[in-house]
Amino acid sequence: MAIKTWELDSGFKDEIMSEPGGENLTKCFQCSTCTLGCPLTEIVATYNPRKIIQMSLLGMRDEVLSNPDLWICLICQTCTARCPQDVRIADLLSAIRRVAEKEEKAGRLKIESHRPLFDKAFEHQLAKYGRLYDMGLAMEYYKGKEGGSFFKGLLTMSKDYKDFGMRMFKKGKMGPKAMFPEKVKDRAVVKKIFAEFSEG
Amino acid sequence: MSVTKLAYYPGCPSETTAMEQEMSTKAVFEKLGVELVEVEDWNCCGAAEIEDPKLVHALNARNLAIAERAGLDIVTPCSICYYNLERANRALQEDEGFRAKLRGIDPSLEYKGTIKARHILDILMNEIGEAELSSKVVKKVNLKVAPYYGCYIGRPPTTAFDDPDDPVLMDKLVELIGGECVPFSQTKTLCCGGPLMMTRADIAFAMARKVLEAAKNAGADCVALACPLCGMMLDAKQPDIEAELGISIGMPVVYITQLLGLALGIEPNKLGLNKNAVETKEILGRVK
Numbered sequence: 001m002a003i004k005t006w007e008l009d010s011g012f013k014d015e016i017m018s019e020p021g022g023e024n025l026t027k028c029f030q031c032s033t034c035t036l037g038c039p040l041t042e043i044v045a046t047y048n049p050r051k052i053i054q055m056s057l058l059g060m061r062d063e064v065l066s067n068p069d070l071w072i073c074l075i076c077q078t079c080t081a082r083c084p085q086d087v088r089i090a091d092l093l094s095a096i097r098r099v100a101e102k103e104e105k106a107g108r109l110k111i112e113s114h115r116p117l118f119d120k121a122f123e124h125q126l127a128k129y130g131r132l133y134d135m136g137l138a139m140e141y142y143k144g145k146e147g148g149s150f151f152k153g154l155l156t157m158s159k160d161y162k163d164f165g166m167r168m169f170k171k172g173k174m175g176p177k178a179m180f181p182e183k184v185k186d187r188a189v190v191k192k193i194f195a196e197f198s199e200g
Numbered sequence: 201m202s203v204t205k206l207a208y209y210p211g212c213p214s215e216t217t218a219m220e221q222e223m224s225t226k227a228v229f230e231k232l233g234v235e236l237v238e239v240e241d242w243n244c245c246g247a248a249e250i251e252d253p254k255l256v257h258a259l260n261a262r263n264l265a266i267a268e269r270a271g272l273d274i275v276t277p278c279s280i281c282y283y284n285l286e287r288a289n290r291a292l293q294e295d296e297g298f299r300a301k302l303r304g305i306d307p308s309l310e311y312k313g314t315i316k317a318r319h320i321l322d323i324l325m326n327e328i329g330e331a332e333l334s335s336k337v338v339k340k341v342n343l344k345v346a347p348y349y350g351c352y353i354g355r356p357p358t359t360a361f362d363d364p365d366d367p368v369l370m371d372k373l374v375e376l377i378g379g380e381c382v383p384f385s386q387t388k389t390l391c392c393g394g395p396l397m398m399t400r401a402d403i404a405f406a407m408a409r410k411v412l413e414a415a416k417n418a419g420a421d422c423v424a425l426a427c428p429l430c431g432m433m434l435d436a437k438q439p440d441i442e443a444e445l446g447i448s449i450g451m452p453v454v455y456i457t458q459l460l461g462l463a464l465g466i467e468p469n470k471l472g473l474n475k476n477a478v479e480t481k482e483i484l485g486r487v488k
Contacts, residue, residue: 076391077355122249132212
């Protein structure tokens with residue numbers, strides 16, 4: 001890929017570094033320890049966090065934010081544990097993901113991955129109940145995946161999770177505690193936390 | 201033994217998909233004479249899905265504050281809950297401004313920063329200790345075990361309580377109860393794939409397959425682990441992984457507290473050994 005210097009965004013690194021977790025971006029000296037030790041590279045050979053960092057430092061804003069590889073980091077922290085420069089790469093990639101999500105919210109980017117949808121659906125369960133409600137999460141996620149159709153979502157979910165659901169049922173793991181949400185009593189304070197710290 | 205009472209943070213899957221971990225944790229600690237007092241009205245830690253650190257810190261400030269008011273350190277059987285609780289704890293202890301902000305949002309979020317978050321494996325091995333555990337072992341768990349640690353026991357360095365590349369606490373516990381650890385150091389700290397289970401099942405399944413096949417190739421009778429997301433991927437989803445990838449694994453996967461419970465002479469059903477997706481009957485026959 002040819003780098004077009006006139007298209008570089010010199011403010012991009014500051015944008016990332018102002019997100020919590022992105023603070024140590026400029027400490028990276030490109031040793032590639034993160035990438036060599038990353039367990040994901042054994043499955044997705046092209047996955048390269050070192051490259052994402054260098055492109056961020058250069059200011060290749062559009063290329064970084066539209067990179068589908070942002071959404072397959074498992075946050076396993078191997079890179080963070082091994083980085084000699086304390087870049088905290090797992091946190092840094094998370095910070096870049098949040099910049100991308102803001103960009104999408106502003107209508108300037110279309111994220112191809114379903115991961116933001118899943119994370120948001122997860123967050124909505126917490127905001128509503130204070131605890132994770134698996135069924136609610138799955139239903140909201142599948143609905144979103146199927147373009148907002150609750151019925152289509154339900155169908156796809158049933159197809160994907162039929163065997164799994166039956167397996168859990170046979171083991172006594174699909175009782176009322178799984179079918180209905182467990183709610184925190186003091187949901188008022190949970191609501192206040194989300195009002196203050198969540199982008200919604 | 202220095203610890204007799206702890207605040208217990210079960211985590212969201214404790215009454216559903218990871219009920220066998222919850223059952224075995226409670227049974228083991230009761231047997232060891234350590235009282236677990238559930239954190240009153242606890243909320244979710246944010247898991248791997250809440251990515252904004254400020255939101256994670258605020259959510260866990262509430263849990264930490266409840267335990268602190270009870271005057272107890274907080275312990276959890278889940279590696280992800282542990283990571284979120286303790287990283288929030290460190291951040292809150294270092295940031296008086298953020299603590300003040302939380303106080304201002306609601307008085308119930310007032311946290312002074314006087315307690316610690318711990319993982320049950322850490323408590324078992326570093327507080328209760330090997331000598332005390334050995335003295336209570338009544339049965340020999342004669343199994344070849346692949347001790348699987350996953351991500352948050354040895355990483356990241358700020359919250360880790362074991363070696364990042366070759367953690368040993370579970371190995372020692374397996375040997376203490378009469379088991380044998382198969383060679384597993386190349387695999388024991390790999391990720392199970394859990395965070396991508398719903399959004400990139402292809403990658404998640406490939407990750408989990410590596411762990412399960414490595415255990416099988418090493419001659420293990422079972423995998424032992426200490427995190428409900430690892431349990432979900434390696435045990436509950438194992439038949440799905442076999443079907444999707446056209447392979448046969450059949451590897452029993454148990455929580456380390458289930459194995460320890462057997463050694464302490466606790467009934468298998470009280471340890472939820474009938475709840476694991478992959479049958480555990482064969483391994484039960486090896487406990488004498």
